[in-house]
Amino acid sequence: MSDPSEPTTPADAPAAPEGGAAVRPKQHFRRTRARLAPLGRALDKVPHPPLRSKRGLFLLFLLVAGFGSIVTFGGVTAIKYTETASFCGRCHTMDPELKAYAMSPHKEVTCAECHVEPGAAGWVKAKTKGTKQLIQVMTGEFPTPIPPPDHAELPAVKDTCLECHSLKGLTEGGGPVKLVLRPRYQSNEASTKETVAVMLRPGGLGALTGVKGVHWHVAQTVTYTSGDIRSRKIDLVEFKDKAGKTKQYIAGSEVGVSSDVTPDIERLKASQKNRLMDCVDCHNRIGHGIPSPDKAVDGAIAAGQVSTTIPFIKRDGVALLNGDYASLEAADKAIDGLRASQEKHYPLVFKANEEKITQAIDELKVQYRLIATPAMKVQAKTYPDNMGHQTSPGCFRCHDGAHYLVEKGKITNEKIPAECSTCHTFPQVGASASSFPLGAKPADHKDKLYVFSHKKSTMKVEPTGTSCAACHNKSYCENCHNSGAVKVKHDSMLYNHADVAKKAGGTQSCNYCHQAVSCAQCHKGPVMSPNGPVAAIKVKTP
DSSP states (O other), rough: OOOOTTTOOOSSOOOOOTTTTOOHHHHHHHHHHHHHHHHHHHHHHHHOOOOTHHHHHHHHHHHHHHHHHHHHHHHHHHHHHHHHEEEEEEESHHHHHHHHHHHHHHTOOOOHHHSSSHHHHHHHHHHHHHHHHHHHHHTTTSSSSSOOOOOSSSOOOOGTTTHHSHHHHGGGGGOOEEEEEEEOOOOTTTOOOOEEEEETTTTGGGGGGGGOOHHHHHOEEEEEEEEEEEEEEEOOEEEOOSSSSSSEEEGGGGGGTTOHHHHHHHHHHHHHHHEEEHHHHOOOTTTTTOHHHHHHHHHHTTTTSSSSSSTTHHHHHHHHTTTOOSSSHHHHHHHHHHHHHHHHHHHHHHHHHHHHHHHHHHHHHHHHHHOOOOGGGTTTTSSSSSSSSSSSOGGGGTSSSOEEEEEETTTEEOOOOOOOGBOOOOOESSSOOOOOOOOOOOGGSSSHHHHHHHHGSSSSSOOTTTTGGTTHHHHHHHHTSSGGGOOGGGGGHHHHHHHHHHHTTTTEEEEOOOHHHHHHHHEOOEEETTTEEOOOEEEOOO
């Protein structure tokens, strides 16, 4: 039997720690209260009404409400901060996007306004995706370069673009026109300056000429199919005409049998993504656009940061900025090589230009850092810009002269319009720019070969005294006639165009009217750049 004089301990009582007795719950509470007693005495010294009085309860309410307001305001502020570029750009993986954002026309717009769908569901979706990206950064498993978002993942344009931009204002009455006027420097030894001038017609000319313009694409329902997440290649286009009839245009490269393209259309619709064409299809880099190396060097020369007294500085500057370097250090080393190159090939000029060469090198390094981020494998051409067609196919994804109208299951000779006047005036490139013909074309101008046959109507570059003077002046004619384009003998082009282009001064002459996509219809692989051939030509065989 147990000794009744010994104290009994309940079975569920806490065990006594080694070297001491068990701490009972009441003893633990008393000790905690004793420790907090000094704080209670300090609070008691603060003047306040009795907490059980009405004034005391009101004071307690104010304290709780104030604390709640502070927490709520802080939470809202924190959430709002997470939607800004300052927060999103803190991740080093976003450095290329952040630099481009700072140069974009939307640098005052928060990231969430374009990337997060409105409402609680959109917010939760964005934060879930952001958490996944955070984990990728923490584990080092993020892709390089960061891929642009899928078209379907972005909010609808009615919740983004059209919140600020009025579709009616862009299309009604032909919409606004925009003059693009900028200096451009040739790739010759003197980096000769010329002016590029073009009048954009976003809404077309409406009833005046029937020209639709750029924003025709979003003024009605246009759909397309593409097997590329970035829609860099478009194979099938559909829209309804004024009579409500569906019109289809298919890329010639996707046609198996021209007399029956129905299987090809069905294949494209089944295997590719079908998308509704909207603002983002052309303005895909509007929030993160960067200048091309060509425009970056043009801008630096125009600003006086790079001197044209340095031989071939435009050509060499563009080549350096286009380089694919493993690191910034490698890029700097390559750009520093400009000094040795100039000293070797132009020793006398180098002595007179040494200070200007140093300034040019420093500016090219700055421009490279704005354009590229080697750590993320981002170079000048990593993110193609569909706006226009200067640095990527852009408009020519559809308007390449190789998308054919389908009628009763057969392809026809009718193509998606590809004339310059569809969206803008014929570019003026030369020593000066003036005289923009904006009105309706005379009947003879509508001939597709009028650019070659107009010499039958007038035999001189000076339009004074002719009907041409109603729209053109001398400089308008000279800008084209001073280029190599007029030296091209187009009647010899079909089978001997390589020799014809060579005699005309190289492919620079061809580029006044044609883009590489035109050549790609027959040739396989890269063909030319604005500065000349960039690869051997391989002709497709049947």
